[in-house]
Amino acid sequence: MQTQMRKIPVTIVTGFLGSGKTTLLRHILQHAGGKRIAVIVNEFGELGIDGEILKGCGIGCDENGVETEGQLYELANGCLCCTVQEEFFPVMEKLVERREQIDHVLIETSGLALPKPLVQAFNWPQIKNSFTVDAVVTVVDGPAAASGQFADNPVAVDAQRKADPNLDHESPLHELFEDQLSAADLVILNKTDLLDEAHQASVEAVIREEIPPQVKIVRAQMGQLDLHTLLGLEAASEEKIHLRHDHHGSADDADHHHDEFDSVVVHANVSSREAVIAALQGLVETNTIYRVKGFAALPGAVMRLVIQGVGRRFDSYFDRRWQTGEGGEMGEGLPSRFVLIGEDLDQAALQQAFNAALGAVASAQPQQA
Numbered sequence: 001m002q003t004q005m006r007k008i009p010v011t012i013v014t015g016f017l018g019s020g021k022t023t024l025l026r027h028i029l030q031h032a033g034g035k036r037i038a039v040i041v042n043e044f045g046e047l048g049i050d051g052e053i054l055k056g057c058g059i060g061c062d063e064n065g066v067e068t069e070g071q072l073y074e075l076a077n078g079c080l081c082c083t084v085q086e087e088f089f090p091v092m093e094k095l096v097e098r099r100e101q102i103d104h105v106l107i108e109t110s111g112l113a114l115p116k117p118l119v120q121a122f123n124w125p126q127i128k129n130s131f132t133v134d135a136v137v138t139v140v141d142g143p144a145a146a147s148g149q150f151a152d153n154p155v156a157v158d159a160q161r162k163a164d165p166n167l168d169h170e171s172p173l174h175e176l177f178e179d180q181l182s183a184a185d186l187v188i189l190n191k192t193d194l195l196d197e198a199h200q201a202s203v204e205a206v207i208r209e210e211i212p213p214q215v216k217i218v219r220a221q222m223g224q225l226d227l228h229t230l231l232g233l234e235a236a237s238e239e240k241i242h243l244r245h246d247h248h249g250s251a252d253d254a255d256h257h258h259d260e261f262d263s264v265v266v267h268a269n270v271s272s273r274e275a276v277i278a279a280l281q282g283l284v285e286t287n288t289i290y291r292v293k294g295f296a297a298l299p300g301a302v303m304r305l306v307i308q309g310v311g312r313r314f315d316s317y318f319d320r321r322w323q324t325g326e327g328g329e330m331g332e333g334l335p336s337r338f339v340l341i342g343e344d345l346d347q348a349a350l351q352q353a354f355n356a357a358l359g360a361v362a363s364a365q366p367q368q369a
Contacts, residue, residue, distance in 0.1 A: 024223030294338030
């Protein structure tokens with residue numbers, strides 16, 4: 001019973017592309033000392049863990065329940081690795097199901113993700129009961145910060161930002177940098193082997209202005225730190241994150257560009273994976289839609305098909321069996337449901353276009369004898 005009641009500690013690692021987040025995570029896994037760690041990697045970051053140490057486990061399955069390479073992976077050292085797009089909550093649910101196999105969770109965010117909303121998500125009742133944020137660790141690229149660029153390759157960072165429509169495209173990098181620091185419970189000044197003492201002190205002074213007095217700054221090379229420095233901080237960040245200042249989460253920030261996005265829902269009966277993805281692609285091509293996410297119920301399939309799209313790129317996989325009552329929650333006879341995120345979206349027009357596209361695809365398919 002005690003195992004079931006304990007909250008699983010979660011460390012959130014944030015920092016710009018190239019700051020050394022992946023190297024830090026690899027260092028932690030290599031020195032885990034038997035600690036069973038689940039690793040969650042954001043879609044817009046690199047996978048973060050070398051592909052050759054991954055092997056599939058039974059989270060992603062086809063409609064017959066046959067194991068395929070899915071969202072949750074088992075690492076060669078016994079740890080778990082998840083790749084997360086918009087399905088943060090379902091992945092956390094899956095980790096709860098395996099909680100007896102997990103001692104700690106690491107989340108590597110996208111280099112441009114704002115950590116504060118992620119930490120706030122740990123106050124959702126379903127997550128708060130099982131997890132606590134042990135610490136938010138912000139990794140700073142020392143040489144880049146010393147040069148005033150904040151990122152080693154600002155061009156790559158800007159390209160990464162433009163690739164994700166959910167990110168703020170307008171704010172200068174220094175504001176994003178400050179927001180990553182404002183949420184930190186520990187700051188790692190990385191790549192100190194490339195800086196002399198004066199430059200290290202100068203960067204630390206800049207960092208200190210953006211963080212609470214109790215937050216430590218530790219120096220590191222290649223993310224090589226003792227695990228006692230990184231894990232077990234017991235900050236319970238979710239309980240205090242609302243007190244942290246940021247450029248993007250304030251109620252009086254009327255210019256926050258995320259607020260301009262529309263979110264509408266379309267639903268329908270679908271005949272096949274190919275048909276529904278083709279219909280959704282048609283909507284994307286004729287409307288300003290940045291993201292598509294939802295679930296499809298295919299005829300004869302006992303598994304729920306997850307479909308997600310970014311721009312014109314779509315991914316799909318079966319994640320679990322449908323549960324009793326889920327179809328009814330989405331509308332009787334209409335278990336397939338998709339959220340469209342974009343600009344100037346009209347739900348009625350999109351629903352009509354979705355129905356027409358599904359009908360056109362179905363009529364174009366060859367009829368079986």
